[in-house]
Amino acid sequence: MHLSHLRLRDFRNYGRLDADFTPGFHVLVGDNAQGKTNILEAIYLLATLRSFRGVGSAQMVRHGAKGYFAGGQVVAESTSEVKMYWSPAEKKLSLNGESVKRFTDYLGVLRVVVFCTEDLQLVKGTSRLRRRFIDLLLTQTHPFYLPLLQRYARAVRSRNAVLKQRKLDESLLESFSRELIQSGSRLMELRAELIPRLSPLTRLAYKKISNDAEDLRIEYQPSVKQDFAVELSKSRNRELTFRSTLVGPHRDEIQFYLNDQPASKFSSEGQKRSLVVALKMAQAEYLTGIHGVPPILLIDDVMGELDAKRRSGFLPLLNRVQQGRSQVFMTCTETNWPRELSGHLRLWTVERGALKEAPKMGSGKLDGTSK
Ligand SMILES: Nc1ncnc2c1ncn2[C@@H]1O[C@H](COP(=O)(O)OP(=O)(O)OP(=O)(O)O)[C@@H](O)[C@H]1O
Ligand SMILES: [Mg+2]
Numbered sequence: 001m002h003l004s005h006l007r008l009r010d011f012r013n014y015g016r017l018d019a020d021f022t023p024g025f026h027v028l029v030g031d032n033a034q035g036k037t038n039i040l041e042a043i044y045l046l047a048t049l050r051s052f053r054g055v056g057s058a059q060m061v062r063h064g065a066k067g068y069f070a071g072g073q074v075v076a077e078s079t080s081e082v083k084m085y086w087s088p089a090e091k092k093l094s095l096n097g098e099s100v101k102r103f104t105d106y107l108g109v110l111r112v113v114v115f116c117t118e119d120l121q122l123v124k125g126t127s128r129l130r131r132r133f134i135d136l137l138l139t140q141t142h143p144f145y146l147p148l149l150q151r152y153a154r155a156v157r158s159r160n161a162v163l164k165q166r167k168l169d170e171s172l173l174e175s176f177s178r179e180l181i182q183s184g185s186r187l188m189e190l191r192a193e194l195i196p197r198l199s200p201l202t203r204l205a206y207k208k209i210s211n212d213a214e215d216l217r218i219e220y221q222p223s224v225k226q227d228f229a230v231e232l233s234k235s236r237n238r239e240l241t242f243r244s245t246l247v248g249p250h251r252d253e254i255q256f257y258l259n260d261q262p263a264s265k266f267s268s269e270g271q272k273r274s275l276v277v278a279l280k281m282a283q284a285e286y287l288t289g290i291h292g293v294p295p296i297l298l299i300d301d302v303m304g305e306l307d308a309k310r311r312s313g314f315l316p317l318l319n320r321v322q323q324g325r326s327q328v329f330m331t332c333t334e335t336n337w338p339r340e341l342s343g344h345l346r347l348w349t350v351e352r353g354a355l356k357e358a359p360k361m362g363s364g365k366l367d368g369t370s371k
Contacts, residue, residue, distance in 0.1 A: 001296065002023040002326055004074070004079075005018070005019070005021070005073040006021065006043065006046075007069070007071045009070075010062040010065035010069065011068040012060055012062060014035060019355055023075075025344065025345035026345065027331075027347050027348065028332075030351055032333065034352055035354075037116075040298040041053060041060070043072075043112060043296065047110040047111060047296075049106075052114045052116060053118065068085070072110075076109075076293070082110070093106065107140070113280055116298075116300040116302065119277075119279075120272060120273065122276050123256060123267070127251075133254075138190055138194060140287055148183055148190075149187065152184050152187055152248075152249065156180065160244045162176060163239055177229075188222050191249065191252065202275075202278050202282040205281035205282050205313075208278075209274050210274045210313075214259045215260075216257070217260070218255070219256075220252070220254060222249065223251035224247060224248065294320060294326040295326065296328070297317075300331050304333070
């Protein structure tokens with residue numbers, strides 16, 4: 001799978017961008033604040049319909065413009081043409097010239113895994129971010145997951161609205177509870193299936209990139225321990241105090257352990273960094289296993305932060321992505337690029353919202369000998 005063309009109009013600091021990309025390794029080099037991450041953000045947007053920076057669409061519209069356009073051509077078993085336009089007044093998404101009615105019909109077109117500095121929040125931040133990570137992976141592997149998640153979220157919202165009413169409507173609450181339990185139970189099943197599959201992949205990736213030999217394990221800690229209906233009714237008094245739904249998969253936790261100690265509490269910064277990289281590598285491996293083709297990797301700044309040992313653990317994954325005719329997009333500045341990375345790569349320079357293919361360097365390889 002690869003993105004053969006990217007087109008942007010009024011997206012962040014890009015007034016106009018048209019670029020053709022071959023399969024393989026693309027390195028975007030430029031000074032700070034030139035627009036490197038913006039390109040990765042646009043590719044991620046085409047894949048997932050959201051920003052990995054956790055911002056809304058309005059922020060991605062170029063200052064002073066009405067709306068942005070992002071589009072591209074994706075080559076997989078067949079070629080797909082994607083077009084997306086967003087303005088506060090109008091939102092359009094089309095696939096091969098036809099307007100997309102349901103997001104689920106669209107979401108498998110482009111699969112990406114992003115590595116970025118914000119990933120650290122997966123260990124340090126709240127459980128919401130970990131759930132979002134798991135939800136994205138399930139969305140990328142089960143076409144019915146997103147509608148299920150949306151159904152569940154609607155049930156939580158409706159139920160909370162009932163709980164906030166001055167006079168409790170018992171029968172309405174009951175009907176939303178049924179919906180909550182039905183969709184929520186399925187969500188928990190799918191999460192409970194995924195984690196034991198992801199955990200060994202993450203453990204293996206962590207071993208490859210970490211200098212230490214700690215054992216990494218991921219554990220799914222569902223909010224519901226045994227019986228959703230029983231636990232929901234037991235929480236009724238507390239629900240009436242807090243006026244919101246307190247039990248269910250919207251309260252699930254995903255815990256990382258290093259040598260059986262919770263990583264959020266006991267691991268060093270370096271260990272946390274290795275952990276999130278391992279998690280993303282595992283996501284890429286898992287997607288490759290399910291779909292038979294590697295996803296596109298978007299690597300923002302991360303390689304520069306890893307030391308040589310950890311980077312070398314990363315290389316087999318990058319090579320597999322190359323061999324699978326997929327793509328890697330990696331950003332770096334002149335000073336932090338990992339020079340030992342070898343293999344054929346294309347170099348692009350990014351300067352004030354313009355992307356230009358740089359002349360081939362020496363052997364066309366990025367290694368210690370070329371400059
Ligand atoms: N909505 C927007 N409209 C216009 N320009 C924007 C918008 N959002 C961000 N920018 C500009 O984009 C630039 C930042 O782009 P980006 O984050 O891609 O930089 P970068 O090249 O990745 O830098 P770094 O190396 O520091 O990460 C800044 O100059 C910022 O002012
Ligand atoms: Mg950046």
